[in-house]
Structure formats: C-alpha cells, structure tokens
Amino acid sequence: SLSLRPANSGKVCSKGAFNSCAECIVSGPNCAWCKKLNFTKTGEQEAVRCDTQENLKTRGCSETEIISPKNIQQATQKKPLTRFGSFVDKTVLPFTNTNKEKLKWPCQDQNVQCQPPFGYKHVLSLTSEHQKFNDMVSKQFISGNLDSPEGGLDAMMQVSACEGRIGWGNSTRLLVLATDDGFHMAGDGKLAAILDPNDEKCHLDRENLYTKSNLLDYPSVGQLAMMLDKSNIQPIFAVTENVKSELQKMIPKSAVGVLSGNSDNVVKLIKDAYSSLSSSVIVTHDTLPDTLSVAYKSNCPGGDKPGEEGICDKVGIGQEVTFYVQVTAKECIKPVSFNVGPRGFTEKMRVTVTTRCECECDDPPMKDNPHCNGKGQVKCGTCRYDCEEGYLGQRCKCSAGQRDEEQLRRECRKDNGTECEGRGDCVCGVCQCHETEGGKTYYGTHCECDDEHCHKYKSLLCGGNGRCRCGKCECNPEYEGNACHCKKSNEQCKTGQTVCNGRGTCQCDQCQCSRGYKEPMCLTCPGCTVPCQKFGNCIECLAFAEGPFQKNCSQACPTTKVKVVDRLTLSTEAKKCEVKDSKNCWMDFTMEELQGFDNYSVEVLREQRCPEPPNIVAIVAGSVAGVALIGLLILLIIKALIYIKDAKEWKNFQNEKKKSKWTNADNPLFKEATTTVANPTFSGE
Structure with missing residues (x-):
C-alpha cells in the first residue's frame, strides 16, 4: 500500500499579529492563510487572513486561494473481471x-x-x-x-x-x-x-x-x-x-x-x-528532474534500506505490503507532479511536490502591481511590507511628505465627524480599526461597521438564524426577514406550482409583487395596459408565418402561445385587440395573460380584414384615356393658338392693305402674249 498520513486536523488557530503568510503557517498546524486580493475589509488588519480553513471559507475565501499543506489519501478496491x-x-x-x-x-x-x-x-x-x-x-x-x-x-x-x-x-x-x-x-x-x-x-x-x-x-x-x-x-x-x-x-x-x-x-x-x-511487487515512478530524488523503503525482508525502486519478492496472496516513499527537493523548484505505483498495475498515486520557500502563493512578479497603487508588489494578497521606499500603508497609497497631517486626518472623518468614528487610528489617511468588545474588529472606510449590532429576535442577534454583517442580517438558507425571524416558506404564496404567479417573491410567506401587480397573489395590475401593438409582429409571425420576425419566429417570440381559430371566444380575462400587419390587413385576436411577465395565450381569428384590391382594368383604361385626352387637348390648344396667331396676322395684313395707295402703270418689260399680223396681199376672198 502507498499512503499519505495527514496530521491531526483541529478546529483552532491561535490568534496573533500574523501579517504575512510565512508567519501564519508556522504558527500552528491548523492555521491557513488566504491570499485572495481584497479579502480584508476596509480598516481590517491583515491578521484576519490567518485562520482555520473552515473560517476562511466562511468569509468567502475559496479553497484554491487558501495556503495550507494538503494531504490526500484515497483507496479503492476492484472486483476481478x-x-x-x-x-x-x-x-x-x-x-x-x-x-x-x-x-x-x-x-x-x-x-x-x-x-x-x-x-x-x-x-x-x-x-x-x-x-x-x-x-x-x-x-x-x-x-x-x-x-x-x-x-x-x-x-x-x-x-x-x-x-x-x-x-x-x-x-x-x-x-x-x-x-x-x-x-x-x-x-x-x-x-x-x-x-x-x-x-x-x-x-x-x-x-x-x-x-x-x-x-x-x-x-x-x-x-x-x-x-x-x-x-x-x-x-x-x-x-x-x-x-x-x-x-x-x-x-x-x-x-x-x-x-x-x-x-x-x-x-x-x-x-x-x-x-x-x-508474487513480485515493484514500485517505481515517472522520470524526474535532477532537482528531485525519490527513495523507497518497505516492510519486506531487506526493504529497510532506501533504493531507487521499491521491490518485494515472494508476496503471498492477501499479504499487505507497505512502501515508504521519500521525496527530496535539492533546491526551490516550481511544482512538479509525477505518478508512483506498482509496475503492471494501472492504479497510481499522483504526487505533486511544491517547495515552501517563503510561502509560495504564485503571485504575479509585478513590482508595480495596480493592487498596490503601482508602488509595490503583491505577496500572498498583501502589499504592506513590499511597498517602494517612501510609500506605506496596506495598499502603498501613502507617500511620506506629500500631504500635511491635517489633510490626512480629514480623510479619516466621515461628514466632518469623529476621526474613524472613535473606533480606530488614522494612519496616513486610512483608518486602522480597533477590536470590538466581543473580540472582533470594526471595519469600513471610517470603522463604521461591526458585526455585533443587528436586529434581534427573541433576544438573539439575527434570531440565531443568521450572521450580522455591518448592521444587517445575512440569514441562513432556510430563514429570511430583517432579523432572520421567518422560516422560509412559500405555501401561502403558491398558486398551483408557481410562487406569486411568477410576478414577485415570497418573503415571510407573503408575496412581494413587482411591476405594479397587486397583493396578495400578484394576479392583477390595475395600471398595466394590454400590449396589443407590442406583440403584433409575434402574432403575425406565429399565426400566419409572415412579417418581420418570419425568419427567427421562435427566438423572437418565446413566451407567446398562439392558437388560430375561426371564431374568437372572449372570456373575462381576455382582452380584444385589432392590429394592422405588414400587409396593411387587420388582425383580430384576444390576449389572456399567463403566469409570469410578458406571457400570453393568444387566439387569432383566421380571417384577416384586408382592404379591397384596386380595379386594375379601370386604372389602366383610365390611365390610357387620360393620356389620350391630355394629348388631344394639347393638340387643340396648339391648334387654337396657331389659329389665333394667323387670324391676327391676317387681320393686320388686311388693315395694311387698305391703307396702301398704288399708282397704275404698265410694265415696260411686259409684252402681250398674242400678236396680230395683217397680210397685205390678202384681199378678203
């Protein structure tokens, strides 16, 4: 067998002024360190990072951010097949x-x-x-x-x-x-x-x-x-x-x-x-870097001397053999994982070796980390002891000599009140809070918070059913109320299987409604209007497979249930709507609200009311006739204009002609067309 034997686990980590991871983990076997950034509340000391793993997890530190040696042992047995x-x-x-x-x-x-x-x-x-x-x-x-x-x-x-x-x-x-x-x-x-x-x-x-x-x-x-x-x-x-x-x-x-x-x-x-x-068991391991060495011992004859392999011969059936594995790191190295197990068997023990050189927290190697105001390096979640020269404070925000004392003290006063509310000391403009009477620490920018003054129920803080955080109760999962005095129940809030009709939350067994719905069960909303127009595109898509949502209908309208009917049935809960679709037709439908928000059951009338289509023949004939008449009219107008112009010119001509006086004369060049010639010898017979 190969096993890791963990140390005895306890529940107590001694309190002290441990302000670094190294100081914490060496202070006791049950102490662990939380390296989470911003884990400490404003005004808290870094010492609160050092506590038991259970307490750190309760405060919100995840297991991966807790620095503590871990030992894991797991054994399984399989039946022969x-x-x-x-x-x-x-x-x-x-x-x-x-x-x-x-x-x-x-x-x-x-x-x-x-x-x-x-x-x-x-x-x-x-x-x-x-x-x-x-x-x-x-x-x-x-x-x-x-x-x-x-x-x-x-x-x-x-x-x-x-x-x-x-x-x-x-x-x-x-x-x-x-x-x-x-x-x-x-x-x-x-x-x-x-x-x-x-x-x-x-x-x-x-x-x-x-x-x-x-x-x-x-x-x-x-x-x-x-x-x-x-x-x-x-x-x-x-x-x-x-x-x-x-x-x-x-x-x-x-x-x-x-x-x-x-x-x-x-x-x-x-x-x-x-x-x-x-009968022969040989335990070996994967190839390792030179910085690591592994030696084996066993309870077999001759197995008391360390060797590079664990070997046991003549092992009888049912006989248990124990191997002791010693891993030695010769220097500080990065985490190395390897398998250890018997040769010829698939069962392996996964071993991860991490050297603890000043509490390795895998912090980024930034010397100007933003978490430290760009003036320091994060080490296991803190900056305080790694600020550049001349800077101090939990976040290296304070620069010695840059501001006067009065200005720094003003930053520790809330609304010009008492410095750090009288619960802490002002260090470089930041409140370092004192412990409370109960042994805890005040916290907050001005030490205004503590976890000891919350509502009580039956003389118990938060009714004993939660914890107090800065004056307010954080209830356990099964309780609620300002003093955690109500056991969580929703029996009086249920309608069927739904709480408050899906329109509110149940607190102390009473509905707290949202969006204007009224108690006690969030059934009605007096100020709400029926969203006919809002759901018009969805109804056109779901009922008639048309409209702007046609291509992604189910994704765009997941909460609308549509039923197409030949005749609408108007119930008392249903509201009638008339909406124009993308084709300018009227859709008639009724909407009935279901449980939850924006969930509706819709009945849509199959027959849409669309305007009568235009008379194409009349439009074409009218257009042709109109064009012909307009052409004829234009011709007549042109003809009339020409006639008027000609008449006017003729009239002017006649007037000019009457005014003219001409002299009669023959044209000297003109000759008659006929000539009469007399024959002198013609006697007339």
Whole structure:
C-alpha cells in the first residue's frame, strides 16, 4: 500500500499579529492563510487572513486561494473481471483456404462442429460472472487454416488497443493467450500481398469482429510489447516449447508456460503464471528532474534500506505490503507532479511536490502591481511590507511628505465627524480599526461597521438564524426577514406550482409583487395596459408565418402561445385587440395573460380584414384615356393658338392693305402674249 498520513486536523488557530503568510503557517498546524486580493475589509488588519480553513471559507475565501499543506489519501478496491475472445488467422491465401466450401467448413473431419475462419472475434466483455464465462467458452467451436502458425498477435493487439470495447478497468490487467502452435508476425502478411503495417489501433465492428484482418500486416513482437506496456497489461502465454524462451525475453513482466500435448494443463499454467506475476511487487515512478530524488523503503525482508525502486519478492496472496516513499527537493523548484505505483498495475498515486520557500502563493512578479497603487508588489494578497521606499500603508497609497497631517486626518472623518468614528487610528489617511468588545474588529472606510449590532429576535442577534454583517442580517438558507425571524416558506404564496404567479417573491410567506401587480397573489395590475401593438409582429409571425420576425419566429417570440381559430371566444380575462400587419390587413385576436411577465395565450381569428384590391382594368383604361385626352387637348390648344396667331396676322395684313395707295402703270418689260399680223396681199376672198 502507498499512503499519505495527514496530521491531526483541529478546529483552532491561535490568534496573533500574523501579517504575512510565512508567519501564519508556522504558527500552528491548523492555521491557513488566504491570499485572495481584497479579502480584508476596509480598516481590517491583515491578521484576519490567518485562520482555520473552515473560517476562511466562511468569509468567502475559496479553497484554491487558501495556503495550507494538503494531504490526500484515497483507496479503492476492484472486483476481478474476466472476458473471452477467440482467433484463427487471416482469411486469405496462403493462410486460409479461400474455396467457398472450405470457408464455410474449414475442418477436415466432417463429424465435428466447425465454424468458418476469422481473424479475431471479441466474444465476451469483462465480467465477474464466472459461470457465464465458462458457458461462453464451452459454446465455441473449432475452425481451421492452412498453415501451422496462427494470428495470435493480431488478437492480442486488438485486445490491447480496444480498451473501451473490451471493458478494461483500472485494476490489474491480465491477458492469457492459450495456443498449441506458433504465430505469424510482422512481414508474414507480404505472402498475401498485405503491405500496410499494423497501425496499433482498434478495428472491431458492431459484431466485435476484427475488420482489418485482411488489410493490415501482423504486428511485430516489439509493437505488441510496447502496446501491452502502454496499456498496463501483463500477458500470460500458454504456448508450445519452441516459442517460450523468446517471448520472455521480448515482453517484460510476462509469464510463459508450456502446454502439454493435449493442453490439459492450461489451467495449472495460468495459476502458476499468475502466482509468479503477483508474487513480485515493484514500485517505481515517472522520470524526474535532477532537482528531485525519490527513495523507497518497505516492510519486506531487506526493504529497510532506501533504493531507487521499491521491490518485494515472494508476496503471498492477501499479504499487505507497505512502501515508504521519500521525496527530496535539492533546491526551490516550481511544482512538479509525477505518478508512483506498482509496475503492471494501472492504479497510481499522483504526487505533486511544491517547495515552501517563503510561502509560495504564485503571485504575479509585478513590482508595480495596480493592487498596490503601482508602488509595490503583491505577496500572498498583501502589499504592506513590499511597498517602494517612501510609500506605506496596506495598499502603498501613502507617500511620506506629500500631504500635511491635517489633510490626512480629514480623510479619516466621515461628514466632518469623529476621526474613524472613535473606533480606530488614522494612519496616513486610512483608518486602522480597533477590536470590538466581543473580540472582533470594526471595519469600513471610517470603522463604521461591526458585526455585533443587528436586529434581534427573541433576544438573539439575527434570531440565531443568521450572521450580522455591518448592521444587517445575512440569514441562513432556510430563514429570511430583517432579523432572520421567518422560516422560509412559500405555501401561502403558491398558486398551483408557481410562487406569486411568477410576478414577485415570497418573503415571510407573503408575496412581494413587482411591476405594479397587486397583493396578495400578484394576479392583477390595475395600471398595466394590454400590449396589443407590442406583440403584433409575434402574432403575425406565429399565426400566419409572415412579417418581420418570419425568419427567427421562435427566438423572437418565446413566451407567446398562439392558437388560430375561426371564431374568437372572449372570456373575462381576455382582452380584444385589432392590429394592422405588414400587409396593411387587420388582425383580430384576444390576449389572456399567463403566469409570469410578458406571457400570453393568444387566439387569432383566421380571417384577416384586408382592404379591397384596386380595379386594375379601370386604372389602366383610365390611365390610357387620360393620356389620350391630355394629348388631344394639347393638340387643340396648339391648334387654337396657331389659329389665333394667323387670324391676327391676317387681320393686320388686311388693315395694311387698305391703307396702301398704288399708282397704275404698265410694265415696260411686259409684252402681250398674242400678236396680230395683217397680210397685205390678202384681199378678203
């Protein structure tokens, strides 16, 4: 067994002026330090960071922010489980006869039960039912192949790789291979033109058959040894004499036994091999840096001297062996984790080593940390002792010589009252509060808070059902009220399974309603209006699959339940609404408020009231006629204007003509068109 024995845990941490983590954790075995920033209230001393872990958690310090040595011990016990699988060989030539008849019945003897050949089959997952295991083994039939070697390594590789399918647990893992002949190994697959090497992965189908038996080569013994070691599996080989010695050399932490001619000694071999494996216990650890060393001691014979491994031989079944592990750090180092455990077992103890050099709190290495006003470094949540020269105070806010004393004292007075309310000292403009009469500390910017003056009930502070914080009660989970005097109950606030109809909170068994709803049960809201228009888009979307919310209807309207009806039923609780949708149609619906806020049940009238559509023919005809009439009118106007202009010009012409006086004269150039010529010789006869 490997164990960590924690020191006796107590409930008391002695109080003192411990203002640093180192001072705190060495002050007593039950003292822890809270490194949380802003853990101390204004005016409190840093000494309140030092307390028991329980008290620090109560004050709001998380477990990860508490500095205290931790010891963890966990022991588990698992029941032994067994499983069963079978193998033959690759079902290709030259390993198996591929004749159709031979693939159905590979055995030479026709009088025996025989099953078709296969690579590997996972028959039964790990189980603690021994009888079921025996029954499954007895139901298996023999098969056959052509050559003597078999596909045992293929089967072992799948058992190692398929951890989930096999059902391996976190206890000792033993793998028994029983075979009366040798086995194929890497390279033999080339005889069947299988060139891809084994990929060391799980390839079981739904029927638990090895699907890549004829696609991947056999694994090598080295591959198998590495996979067994990776999966923490200890193999037990029940094999023939010719392969015994080589297997023990190649596969560490294995046991090999020789089968007899008729294999009747297989059970004895398994028992002997298991005893051989389990009788030797070797405890070791992961590789460590040079700054750490591990030594082992045990209660075994010769185990009193420290060694690099813990070894116990000839350990009997049921015998408990104890190993003492000593870890030594040669210098201050960062946290280092490693596993310690027995070889061949999956159970490991995780050890984390952290050197305690001045209380390591993993603080950021900032010398101008904002928490310290940029003038100091945070160490385990505090600044006070790590301020730059010339600065002081819990947050390094005070600079010596920068401000006069009167100015600093004014900062310690609330509303020009008493300095620190008479409950503390003004140090550099910050109140350092005194202890109260009850042994606690005043706190607050001006020491105005204490945890001893809250409402009382039955002469008990906060009724004994909570704690007082700065004059107000913080009640335990099952109580409420200003003095924690009411036991939490909501029986008088319930309507069905809902408290205050989902519109308020139940305090002291009475509803405190919100948003204008009225007591006692927050049923009505006199000043509220029905949000018809607000839910219009949701109703259009849910009822008619239209509108702006069409694409994300369910996300935009999660609290609205819509039912489309042919006729609205108006109940006393329902309100009628008329809202225009995105197509300018009127939607008629009723809204009935459900429990909670903005939850409504809506009935929507299936028929929408839409305006009559326009007469397209009339519009087109009117438009055409209008255009024609306008054109004709324009032509008439133009014609009239031209006529008026011509008439006016004609009239002017006539007037001008009347006014003109012309002289008659012949044109000297004009000649008559006809000429009369008399014939002198013509006598007229």
